[in-house]
Amino acid sequence: MRGSIPFSCYPENCTLASAAVLRRNLFLIKCLDGFCCRSHSQRMQGTQSAAVPAAEADAEKTIQMITPALDPIRYKGQAGKIAVIGGCREYTGAPYFAAISALKIGADLSHIFCTKDAATVIKSYSPELIVHPVLEESYSVRDDEKASVSAKVLSEVGKWMERFDCIVVGPGLGRDPFLMDCVKDIVKHARQASIPIVIDGDGLFLITNNLDLVSGNSLAVLTPNINEYKRLVEKALGCEVNEKDGNYQLQLLSTKIGGVTILHKGKSDFISDGEAVHCVSTFGSPRRCGGQGDILSGRFVLIQLLHQQIFYYKSYLNYFDNNSVAVFSSWARHHLLITNGTIGKSLSNPMVLGCIAGSALLRRAAAFAFQDKKRATLTTDIIEFLGKSLEEICPAD
Ligand SMILES: NC(=O)C1=CN([C@@H]2O[C@H](COP(=O)(O)OP(=O)(O)OC[C@H]3O[C@@H](n4cnc5c(N)ncnc54)[C@H](OP(=O)(O)O)[C@@H]3O)[C@@H](O)[C@H]2O)[C@@H](O)CC1
Ligand SMILES: Nc1ncnc2c1ncn2[C@@H]1O[C@H](COP(=O)(O)OP(=O)(O)OP(=O)(O)O)[C@@H](O)[C@H]1O
Numbered sequence: 001m002r003g004s005i006p007f008s009c010y011p012e013n014c015t016l017a018s019a020a021v022l023r024r025n026l027f028l029i030k031c032l033d034g035f036c037c038r039s040h041s042q043r044m045q046g047t048q049s050a051a052v053p054a055a056e057a058d059a060e061k062t063i064q065m066i067t068p069a070l071d072p073i074r075y076k077g078q079a080g081k082i083a084v085i086g087g088c089r090e091y092t093g094a095p096y097f098a099a100i101s102a103l104k105i106g107a108d109l110s111h112i113f114c115t116k117d118a119a120t121v122i123k124s125y126s127p128e129l130i131v132h133p134v135l136e137e138s139y140s141v142r143d144d145e146k147a148s149v150s151a152k153v154l155s156e157v158g159k160w161m162e163r164f165d166c167i168v169v170g171p172g173l174g175r176d177p178f179l180m181d182c183v184k185d186i187v188k189h190a191r192q193a194s195i196p197i198v199i200d201g202d203g204l205f206l207i208t209n210n211l212d213l214v215s216g217n218s219l220a221v222l223t224p225n226i227n228e229y230k231r232l233v234e235k236a237l238g239c240e241v242n243e244k245d246g247n248y249q250l251q252l253l254s255t256k257i258g259g260v261t262i263l264h265k266g267k268s269d270f271i272s273d274g275e276a277v278h279c280v281s282t283f284g285s286p287r288r289c290g291g292q293g294d295i296l297s298g299r300f301v302l303i304q305l306l307h308q309q310i311f312y313y314k315s316y317l318n319y320f321d322n323n324s325v326a327v328f329s330s331w332a333r334h335h336l337l338i339t340n341g342t343i344g345k346s347l348s349n350p351m352v353l354g355c356i357a358g359s360a361l362l363r364r365a366a367a368f369a370f371q372d373k374k375r376a377t378l379t380t381d382i383i384e385f386l387g388k389s390l391e392e393i394c395p396a397d
């Protein structure tokens with residue numbers, strides 16, 4: 001039986017969930033192995049699944065908890081340095097939306113690693129972004145050059161990697177096979193360096209066909225849209241998307257991929273790390289223009305802001321008081337106070353918190369933009385409202 005369970009689900013290989021949670025999930029997988037592979041009609045003929053409720057997340061409190069105060073003792077970079085790996089001949093908008101959104105939410109520095117063709121175009125959209133034209137597609141590389149070019153790409157990205165608090169892989173990446181192979185190495189490198197990683201767009205196409213790249217990585221978040229989710233479910237669970245038991249299936253999917261956090265985008269956004277399912281259904285916009293998902297992936301800077309806030313508490317309080325046990329106890333109490341002492345395990349996972357905050361802020365900004373522009377609402381309009389959206393929840397002063 002153990003052979004049919006993903007390597008990353010064994011308790012000794014997973015750091016995210018407690019042993020008890022893993023035991024439960026392993027039990028679920030064992031019991032339900034094959035359930036997902038049955039045809040729709042078989043499923044309808046009596047197979048029961050656990051009804052998994054999705055609690056509406058308290059997104060405002062989450063945002064308030066995560067967002068650090070603007071403090072004069074901080075220096076550039078402390079509020080976040082992120083990188084987007086994406087941008088090719090066809091797509092230049094997606095990486096731009098992701099990277100500029102991170103800046104608008106409060107990150108200090110936002111980098112893009114893209115192909116040479118895309119770089120000049122992206123630079124022309126904004127002087128705020130740091131753009132590295134390092135990726136290559138098959139058409140520009142001879143077969144005999146591939147090994148050396150791919151090593152060069154990894155070294156160009158690798159020398160920056162340690163400096164980033166979070167990387168977003170996939171917006172506008174395209175699906176060129178050589179490019180995909182190079183990005184595989186980047187994803188592995190990020191994992192080795194313990195850098196939080198958000199996988200979106202074509203990054204999801206890559207990992208769906210190579211689940212081991214993220215399996216068991218508690219610092220990974222997948223943000224599939226309807227098509228990307230369908231491909232992921234088919235590949236990981238070997239079945240079709242089950243609308244009826246959607247929450248249960250999302251939880252199972254996360255567990256199957258070793259507890260990675262998944263944000264399933266749609267009319268409501270559903271988030272799970274295999275532990276619980278959270279829902280964000282704040283009113284957004286009825287416009288479905290392209291690029292809104294890219295804003296969301298860029299906003300994952302919020303995940304990293306939480307890490308920064310922990311670091312900040314540590315360094316600030318250690319500076320004045322070396323009694324770090326008291327410091328951490330008071331920080332923990334503060335954390336529990338904010339959440340009313342009722343948080344579940346999943347809500348202490350920074351990746352889940354980042355998903356909730358990112359989703360709620362995007363939907364709020366989309367609602368403001370739609371109020372203003374109606375049918376003409378575009379992604380760039382939504383980006384313009386990110387500041388107002390955050391300001392209403394977390395005033396800057
Ligand atoms: N302004 C911009 O720059 C924007 C750029 N964007 C960027 O676009 C990329 C794709 O993201 P998306 O959201 O269109 O993907 P999705 O819903 O799975 O596909 C829809 C349909 O298209 C098809 N298909 C897609 N790519 C294909 C390919 N390379 N080659 C062949 N087929 C392909 C796909 O077919 P399928 O894979 O299902 O067979 C499905 O039928 C991604 O990098 C995203 O970031 C967006 O963020 C929007 C704003
Ligand atoms: N039917 C809907 N009603 C309200 N909001 C929605 C709906 N569908 C998606 N959204 C919101 O739009 C955001 C982007 O989701 P979408 O499914 O458009 O992503 P995407 O296809 O990856 O976008 P992109 O075009 O950037 O690739 C989601 O976070 C969600 O909050």
Ligand SMILES: [Mg+2]
Nearest residue numbers: 201225293294
């Ligand atoms: Mg997308």
